[in-house]
Amino acid sequence: MKAMSALEPNPGDGLRFLLDGAPAQQVGADSALTSFFAALEAHAEGWMPDIVKGAQRRKYSRASIKKALEERCDEHGTSVALYRAQPLVELTLDLDTPPSGTRLSCGLDVQPLSLFSERGRCLEFVDMVRDLAAYYRVDYAMAHGLADRQSAGAPCFGRDEKTSRRDGFDQIYEVFWLNVFGPRLVESVGRERMLSTPAHLVEELPNGSVLLVLRRNAADFASDEARVAQARAHVHLRPDLDFDTVLSTLRARSAALAPVEPRFHPDLAPLLARLPDEFAISERQTKIAEFNAFQPPAPEEWLPTALPSDVGSPERVLASYDALSEGLVAALHTKVPAITEETAESLTDLDFYFWRENFPERYERRLVDGHTAPALGAYLGHVLVRRLGGTWVPRQNQEESQVRVGERVWLPFLRARRYMQSRQSLLEYSLTQLFREAARHHR
Secondary structure, three states: OOOOOOOOOOOOOOEEEEEEEEEOOOOOHHHHHHHHHHHHHHHOOOOOOOEEEOOOEEEOOHHHHHHHHHHOOEOOEEEEEEEEOOOEEEEEEEEEOOOOOOEEEEEEEEEOHHHHHOHHHHHHHHHHHHHHHHHEEEEEEEEEEHHHHHHOOOOOOOOOHHHHHHHOOOOOOOOOOEEEEOHHHHHHHOHHHHHOOOOOEEEEOOOOOEEEEOOOOOOOOOOHHHHHHHHHHHHHHOOOOOHHHHHHHHHHHHHHHOOOOOOOOOOOHHHHOOOHHHOOHHHHHHHHHHHHHOOOOOOOOEEOOOOOOOOOOHHHHHHHHHHHHHHHHHHHOOOOHHHHHOOHHHHHHHHHHHHHOOHHHHOOHHHHHHHHHHHHHHHHHHHHHHHHOOEEEOOOOHHHOEEEEOOEEEOHHHHHHHHOOOHHHHHHOOHHHHHHHHHHOOO
């Protein structure tokens, strides 16, 4: 069973720590974790979790942990989640109790990774892992930058998910900043070879595992010196690999993770700035570069002179636009709270919502074309009226209906139809961009 995460996505990199193993002795859940929390309390200086979550959130204490374990206990085992807000810390511990014996899984994330640029904190972390490896029979453990671990293809490493779940880390797919290789992995490589790995620290543990730490500093993994050290260790443990190929791959990963300064199209910056965080942390810098290069077409949904209204009852038509807009607000006000305000910001929030949901491609085209696009057109027109002093000029052909703003007339229904064609069209025909263009021509 898995404890639920309470952290929101965060663009910053962090240290990811995973441990799989079993208690040295078969004991109850509370006793099985006593040594874990003793090691955590002794070494988690500056990032110790302070919240325990079971059925409810409680301040950290051993009593709170015991209560949470009881609350989340079922026939499969139990779990507990611990958090800290600043710095961001999430720790999940799962105790599974199959007939073969209790199994422990630990997942820890600490952000920002820069916390572990301090040598003393890295030493404490290594000491914590050393203590855990003494208390538990560790099959495998690792600690590394989260983004680079994702770039390495973890946890599948090119395998399908079913195979990955079945086999786990059954060979040396990667060498991370900190590694604990269990006895089975050590023997598969060869104990002598494992202990002669070129690294900052290689230490044989009492239970037959080997603790391997590449370098003193966990946070500088992307430097060229660190990549050379990583490649040397990897090819030492995997003689079948080519050093130059491994090093080239590692350098490419570093280049992909190098910070990219956002230089978004000014009309789309409020929207594009929100998109990179929706991708895996290993992809975000690449996505920033892609969005920097994105240049949407200039809005064409306008006319220099208004077409005259050709409807018999403008009031009735405008009332139907009101109903369309109100229907959109009623449908989305919980998911996009700002929609009730009819502002430029609410348009950006809608752009982001529809892009994140991939709305045009997830929902039936009949629904999108027949309901969502017309409602958006009416809403966009209302924002132009309310915020830029526009005036509706209704037409029998809805896509010809206009909003006069200054010396131009805008076609919100036409824009909305084009907008709702695909996920990419949400960016090419964004509501945000059209509003900003209209605002520039407002007199």
